[in-house]
Amino acid sequence: MKQSLTLGKVTKFIGLGFLSTIKDLFTGNIDKEDFKTLLRKTIVPLASILLFIGLWHMGAKALYNKEADFKIEKALTDQGQAAADAMEACIASGDVSCKPNTLPSPSQVWDSYKSLLRDHNIIAADKAAFKEKTAALNEKRVADGLDEITYTGRPSFVDQIFRSLKTVFAGFLLALLIAVPLGIFIGLSPTLKSAFNWFIQIFKPVSPVVWYLLVFMIVKTLLIDSNEDSSFTISFISVGLCSMWATLVNTAMGVSSVDKDYINVAKVLKLGSFQKIFKVVLPSSLPLIFTGLKITLSVAWMVLIAIELLAQSPGLGLFVWEEFQNGANDSNAKIIVAMFVIGIIGFLLDRLMLTIQNWVSFDKTDAI
Secondary structure, eight states: OHHHHHHHHHHHHTTOTHHHHHHHHHHTOOOHHHHHHHIIIIIHHHHHHHHHHHHHHHHHHHHHHHHHHHHHHHHHHHHOHHHHHHHHHHHHHTOTTTSOOSSOOHHHHHHHHHHHHHHHHHHHHHHHHHHHHHHHHHHHHHHTTOOOOOOOSOOOHHHHHHHHHHHHHHHHHHHHHHHHHHHHHHHHOHHHHHHHHHHHHHHTTOOHHHHHHHHHHHHHHHTTTOOSOHHHHHHHHHHHHHHTHHHHHHHHHHHHTSOHHHHHHHHHTTOOHHHHIIIIIHHHHHHHHHHHHHHHHHHHHHHHHHHHHHHTOTTHHHHHHHHHHHOOTTHHHHHHHHHHHHHHHHHHHHHHHHHHHHHHOSSOOOOO
16 A cells, blocks of 8 residues: 555656556556546547547548549649559559658558667667777777777767757756846846846747857857867757746746745845845745746757757757658658657656656646
């Protein structure tokens, strides 16, 4: 019983409380209300997923047939019945030279996902072989004060995912370091609030493309004599500046709305400025701050794709763009794989922020 209670607390803590309800269903320890909750939070979503896949499959098949009919009709009009029959036979055979290249079906996307994983395993093996082959030489180069020889082959899909995660977390950290302290000062001072209000209102709605161009102008000059990877630097700074506004505004709102009685108690206790901030202001405004941080992280992940594309940073954004330009028969399916990966990672990042919020805050928020 104690173990079950602990499991329930943990799953609820990370925003996945329905998992403990599923366990209760199989063990027979579930009441009527919990069963209704299970239906609403588990069975209904699963049914909607199956419905989505079914509609997707039918839509993809309809689009495939529409393009196939168009190809056959065009061959008939331009070259005659023999050409139309040949085109129909070619399409039926699955030959990539004539196969309609439209919205991929769920099974095609699954096949592309497995193909990307196979490619990753091949590239990982190549990297390991390269590292083993150059180990002795690199050891000698390091001893001589030279840089190591590094693997310069193309990154795998998994490598690009980790690159994007690295960029988004660096950008999120930058946004946090700028927005939270500035939001605290703005929330504590009506004068600073008036001074910064115009700045926030003007720059908050600026497009990520414009932020990228601004950061590019500055960083390319600062790193003009450097061998550092400027694409990563430009990407994470652009992501941070683009996404910090929700945290800045929510922090300022949270601090300015702290109960005045708490502030008066801090004055009576003669707490210093930093003590007042860390012992009174921050704990009281944590719920709003974390709301802003969750929005910031989701915005950072969303704008990352466009910024990586512009910066030519080898992440998911560049992967999607290269597949779109590639135009291969499986490129559309790979783009859909990337879309699902982006969405799933975005969901996991949101759960991560919810878990951290429940860990550090007295306000325990249930998952939506």
